Amino acid sequence: MTQHRRYAGFDRRELLRRAAFLAAAAGGGTVFGACATGGGGGTTGPTKKPGGKVDANNPFGVDPKAPLDVVIFKGGFSDEYAKYHEAxxxxxxxxxxxxxxxxxxxxPQLQPRFVNGTPPDVFDNSGAQDLDTATLVNQGQLLDITPLLDAPSWDIPGxxxxxxxxxxxxxPLLFEDKPYGIPYALNINGLWHDGKLFEENGWETPETWDDLMALGEKTKAEGIPLWTYQGQYPGxxxxxxxxxxxxxxxxxxxxxxxxLEDGAWQQDAVLAVAEAFFELKSxxxxxxxxxxxSHIQSQAAWAQHKAAIIPCGSWLKSELGSQLPGDFEMTIAPTPSLDSSDKLPFDAVPxxxxxxxxxxxxxxxxxxxxxxxxIMLSAxxxxxxxxxxxxxxxxxxxxDSQDLDSTLESSLELVKAAQAVERIESPKYGTWYRPLQEEIEAAMGVLLTGKLDARGFLERVQKKADAVKKDPKIKKFTR
Incomplete structure (x- = not known):
């Protein structure tokens, strides 16, 4: 199934990152310096002269005889969907x-091709050995896909x-307000539980942290731990x-x-949530x-009711495969509100x-x-x-009109509710500053084992953020 590095990141792409690229880049001599600063960004639009007639059905002037080279990350999603798009x-x-x-x-497959100037025409940059997107952008290796956004939809009229x-x-793929790709899968990150198990025990979905702690006592009384997570990957x-x-x-x-504002990791809201996480462990x-x-082991344990809740993105069912019992009612809920003073509502989900x-x-x-x-962005x-x-x-x-299974229905309901309230904006630091992301994930793993308290966790992360900010070799972005 999907390969992971030990400390994974925020969305599915981040959660499957790897350290191998940094190690390879550290060897020097390639276009992929670990901390690229030059290049001036990517190129806008097709860089080759169109080989076909440009019209509404062929807005980019595709040469109908030109071969197309596609590379797909074959992980939890497999690659059958891409074969359909290719058809x-x-x-x-x-x-x-x-x-x-x-x-x-x-x-391993694409780094030599980029170095030799023979990259594929389109590729899925995901998994434990993905390429560093920020480095690709900084060195002008990626196309600014603004022309795609201005083109007519494949099958949605008008x-x-x-x-x-x-x-x-x-x-996630905006750099200095320019788009350098399509983050295609709508990963609904939240807390998953078996709706049937909750109904049988009279448990309600926790909407606040106090609700979650109270649920922990109830599940404990039934011999079921409240929580598990993909332990080796605290991202x-x-x-x-x-x-x-x-x-x-x-x-x-x-x-x-x-x-990278000074003291950003020591803001009151960050400390309050870190203290709550420490409470979950303590x-x-x-x-x-x-x-x-591993992710596979923890998710399988959850599916066997060895824990009541697991955090994950919406690829969970695909990754579980045959390990999911037939009568299991996979249901996703938002992360809980910390308390009544929260500035965004419970229904807000990332x-x-x-x-x-x-x-x-x-x-x-x-x-x-x-x-x-x-084609991928067609209905x-x-x-x-x-x-x-x-x-x-x-x-x-x-x-909206598609015949969906219960897992997708649950995800779609969550999205619709989230779209009705103020949106949780996607964090950018994981894409912009990989060393910082990796340190946060590592520190999170230590926090959850009880070897760091909340303040110790934040001090460790703040120290790394300060180091990234001061490093002149790391290009900085702002939003």
Whole structure:
């Protein structure tokens, strides 16, 4: 199944990051310096002269005979959805040869190709060995996909592609307000439970932290620990921590963190949530042995009712596969409000887009790469992805009339409720500053084992944030 590095990040793409790229880049001599500062960003639009007629059905001037080179991360989502999208491309351009590679080795496969100037036309930059997006952008290796957003939708009449996307869809791949790819999968991060188990025991979904602590006593009385998480990858818990901080203190708190403001990790809202996390551990509500478990082991334990709640993104069902009992009612809920003083409501959830699809600026068929993304962002393409992966996409409204299973229905209900309230903005620090993200995840793992208290956790993270801010070799971004 999906490969992980030990400390993973916020959305699915972040949660599957790896240290291998940094180690390889540290060897020097490639276009992928670990802390690139030059390059001036990517290129806007197709960089090759169009080989086909430009019209509403072919807005990028795709050469109908040009081959298309596609590389897909074959992880928890598999790559069957991409084969369907490739078939849609072949139907429109039957003379084109579509080359497909499904792999978990993104960096080993693609780093040499970027170095040699022969990257694929489009690729899914995900998994434990993904390439550092910020480095690619800084060195001009990626296409600014603004022309895609201005192109007509593949199958949604009267709409440009950019008009068919949910609010904030492109946020994770914005650099200096320019979009450098499509974060395609709408990862709904939240707390999962078995609706049937909760109903049988009369347990209610906790809406506040006090509710969660009270539920912990109830599940304990039934011999079921309240909580487990993907112990070897505490980045999953960062996906709970961040939205709770934003709910409690507002989006401005996370903006300060993203912008590396002095003392940002010691803001009152951040400390309050860190103290709550320490309480989760100190009260013994985490399933014994969790810290040593992989994502597969902890998720399987949860599916066996060895814990009542697990945090995860909406790829959970796809990743569990046959380990999920047939009568299990997978239900997702928002992270709890800390207390009544929270600035954002309970229904606010981080529906963070992930699974980044990028078009290299030096690809042979950049027009075809953009066209492939246009296909993915069609209603047909989005619905097939959801059908095969149990995960929604960033195409707004594409799944409203689709026949969905209970897991997708639960996710869609959560999104609709979140869209009715102020949005939790996607944190940027994980994409902008990988060393900081890795330190936060590592510190989170220590906090949850009880070897750091809340203040110790924040001091450790603040120290790293200060170091990143002072490092002249790391390009800084602001929002």
């Amino acid at each position: 849609m491309y072949k139907k429109r351009y039957p003379e084109s040869e579509v080359k497909h590679l499904g792999t978990q080795d993104i960096t 709409k440009k592609v950019g008009e068919t996307l949910i609010e904030g869809a492109l946020d 999953y818990m960062v996906s709970v921590f961040n939205p709770m901080v934003q709910k409690h203190g507002g989006n401005e708190v996370m903006k300060n963190i993203d912008n 009260k013994g509500y985490i399933m014994p042995g969790t810290a040593g478990l 529906y963070s887009p992930g699974e980044s699809f990028l078009v290299p600026s030096k690809a042979k068929n950049t027009a075809g790469g953009l066209e492939f993304l246009r 047909e393409g989005a619905q097939k992805f959801a059908e095969l992966t149990y995960t929604l996409t960033i195409v707004d409204g594409a799944h």
